[in-house]
Amino acid sequence: MRSIMKKVYIETYGCQMNVADTEVVFSILGKAGYGRAEQIADADVIMANTCSIRDNAEQRILGRIEQFNIWRKARPGVVTGILGCMAERLKDELLNTGKVDIVAGPDSYRRLPSMIEEALCGRPQIDVLLSREETYADIDPVRMDKNGVSAFISIMRGCNNVCSYCVVPYTRGAERSRDWKSIVREACDCFSRGYREVTLLGQNVDSYNYEGTDFAALLKTVAEAVPGMRIRFSTSNPQDISDEVLLTMASHPNVCRHIHLPVQSGSDRILEKMRRRYTREWYLSRVDRIRELMPDCAISTDVIAGFCSETEEDHRDTLSLFEKVGFDAAYMFYYSERPGTLAARKYPDDVDIATKTRRLEEIIALQNRLSLESNRRDLGKEFMVLVEGPSKKNPDELCGRNPQNKMCVWADKAHKAGDFVRVKVRDCTQATLLCDLAE
Ligand code: 5AD
Ligand code: SF4
Numbered sequence: 520m521r522s523i524m525k526k527v528y529i530e531t532y533g534c535q536m537n538v539a540d541t542e543v544v545f546s547i548l549g550k551a552g553y554g555r556a557e558q559i560a561d562a563d564v565i566m567a568n569t570c571s572i573r574d575n576a577e578q579r580i581l582g583r584i585e586q587f588n589i590w591r592k593a594r595p596g597v598v599t600g601i602l603g604c605m606a607e608r609l610k611d612e613l614l615n616t617g618k619v620d621i622v623a624g625p626d627s628y629r630r631l632p633s634m635i636e637e638a639l640c641g642r643p644q645i646d647v648l649l650s651r652e653e654t655y656a657d658i659d660p661v662r663m664d665k666n667g668v669s670a671f672i673s674i675m676r677g678c679n680n681v682c683s684y685c686v687v688p689y690t691r692g693a694e695r696s697r698d699w700k701s702i703v704r705e706a707c708d709c710f711s712r713g714y715r716e717v718t719l720l721g722q723n724v725d726s727y728n729y730e731g732t733d734f735a736a737l738l739k740t741v742a743e744a745v746p747g748m749r750i751r752f753s754t755s756n757p758q759d760i761s762d763e764v765l766l767t768m769a770s771h772p773n774v775c776r777h778i779h780l781p782v783q784s785g786s787d788r789i790l791e792k793m794r795r796r797y798t799r800e801w802y803l804s805r806v807d808r809i810r811e812l813m814p815d816c817a818i819s820t821d822v823i824a825g826f827c828s829e830t831e832e833d834h835r836d837t838l839s840l841f842e843k844v845g846f847d848a849a850y851m852f853y854y855s856e857r858p859g860t861l862a863a864r865k866y867p868d869d870v871d872i873a874t875k876t877r878r879l880e881e882i883i884a885l886q887n888r889l890s891l892e893s894n895r896r897d898l899g900k901e902f903m904v905l906v907e908g909p910s911k912k913n914p915d916e917l918c919g920r921n922p923q924n925k926m927c928v929w930a931d932k933a934h935k936a937g938d939f940v941r942v943k944v945r946d947c948t949q950a951t952l953l954c955d956l957a958e
Contacts (some may be wrong), residue, residue, distance in 0.1 A: 525639070526554040528562035529602070532580055533570025536691075536720050539671040539752065541568045541711070542660030544602065544628050548636035549661060551632035559590055564598055564635055566621070569605035571686045573855035577605060581917050588618040598638040602628070604690035608859075610647050619643075625676070625691050626650040645785055649677075649692030656701040659708070660830045666907045670714045672705050673697065674737065675721035682783075683794045683861035684826060684854060687722060694722070696729040697739050702746050714777075715905055715937050716749040717741075724752050725759035735763035742771040748805045749905060749922070757805055758797045762812075769812045776813055777924040780805070780820035785840030789826050792866065801842060817893075817923035819848040824882055825875030826854045827866035835880045841885050846924060847893040849886045853879045887949055889925050894925065894947035900958045902927065904958075908936045921952070929954040 524865035527548055545555055554561035564585045570576045587599045599620030601613050607624035614622050620638040623631055624647035634644040654676055662670055664721045677688050679694040706717050719741070721727060727734040741794070742750050750773055755764075757780055768774045768817045779804075779943075784790050787798050809816050822837060841849070853875035856868040878899075902921035909920040910928040928951055929942050 524554045525563040526556035527564040527605045528556040531565045531568045534939045537568050540675040543655045543658050545661035545672040546658050566600035568602040571604040626653045654697035655698045668937050669716040670709045672717050674719045678722035686857040696727050699729050699732045706741050706745050710745045710748050720753040723756045735767045739767045742774050750774045755780050757802045765812045775922040776816040779819045785837035789833050804940045817847040821845050821850045824878040825870035839942045871901050891949040897944045904942050927954045
């Protein structure tokens with residue numbers, strides 16, 4: 520028998536921002552009297568918070584919608600919904616499939632309770648209006664992380680960069696910053712609930728600006744308001760990451776020594792076509808500056824192989840940039856044309872799939888070596904690690920990340936999730952630092 524309280528199940532795809540949004544959605548729905556279903560079988564409302572960044576992400580989700588529809592057909596009274604970037608991109612197209620009842624873009628989550636109510640009465644709902652103001656600043660997210668140690672805090676929404684390959688400005692709208700006071704409040708609240716790490720999230724955190732408070736000032740304020748909390752942030756833009764931000768990191772030990780700095784390509788010609796607004800030389804000079812101010816700072820990146828017109832020489836420029844920087848980690852993709860973007864309108868997607876795949880594999884192989892080399896440089900070093908819980912492979916071991924965002928594992932019976940522990944690196948794999956408790 521189903522309970523009186525209607526329950527909602529949400530599957531989250533895509534970036535950390537989507538995870539944070541799902542937490543906002545559960546908060547809004549909770550206030551309106553909806554419960555959370557852990558499994559589809561218990562749900563009255565089945566939803567996916569979706570991602571449009573690459574075609575294969577969308578295809579996977581479209582497959583899931585088919586499955587949701589099977590549940591929906593089998594159980595009268597159950598409705599399905601699509602949230603997030605695909606809702607915003609595909610709009611009516613999704614509703615017209617007849618397989619979903621609710622289509623809600625990233626700025627319409629406050630309306631979800633009434634949309635669900637209508638849908639449950641058999642009236643399909645769509646709201647894909649984007650807003651210039653909405654930041655959900657006053658909403659207290661329902662945390663969904665498993666360990667209760669590390670939380671995401673969204674500090675801004677949207678993006679004004681308009682990189683030519685990227686769908687995000689179209690799916691998430693114009694950039695807007697959230698009131699810094701509500702961010703500080705949320706960080707303090709997380710600490711009092713036992714969280715020991717927060718990640719400040721935005722598509723481009725360096726352009727955070729709330730009534731004159733910039734990202735460096737925000738970072739300083741949060742770091743000083745909760746000194747026992749580790750602070751991370753993502754994503755930085757090579758064009759905009761300022762010395763003030765780097766100096767703030769360097770002077771606050773609780774700001775983690777890790778910068779995610781997407782490069783996308785190592786070729787100036789391709790960077791220009793991507794509309795990235797920096798050159799290879801500029802990128803390398805920012806890396807030098809980071810290392811000058813914080814020699815122990817890890818740097819990770821995103822890269823796209825096989826963008827429109829990319830030649831072997833352009834590709835070699837990317838490989839040589841990777842080699843030169845020696846990234847500690849990277850997220851690597853091949854180019855996927857997104858309808859409506861500047862690149863889709865202006866440039867043919869002319870690198871064939873075999874070449875894209877081969878170039879991507881070459882970058883991955885190189886990064887695998889660089890990750891291993893980066894980990895080998897840590898042998899014998901000691902790090903303060905925040906315990907996340909038991910390691911996946913061995914229940915006698917704990918796991919947690921060091922400030923550089925590297926996963927560490929070590930044998931330990933004495934500590935628990937949320938503790939800070941000093942460990943010493945004994946050995947490593949490409950993905951993990953194998954440690955002992957430090958003396
Ligand atoms: N094709 C492939 N990768 C993309 N990214 C963004 N748009 C595309 C696209 N059209 C990658 C970029 C970005 C990351 C989040 O996803 O590297 O930094
Ligand atoms: Fe995917 Fe980008 Fe939307 Fe995040 S913002 S869900 S990565 S399309």
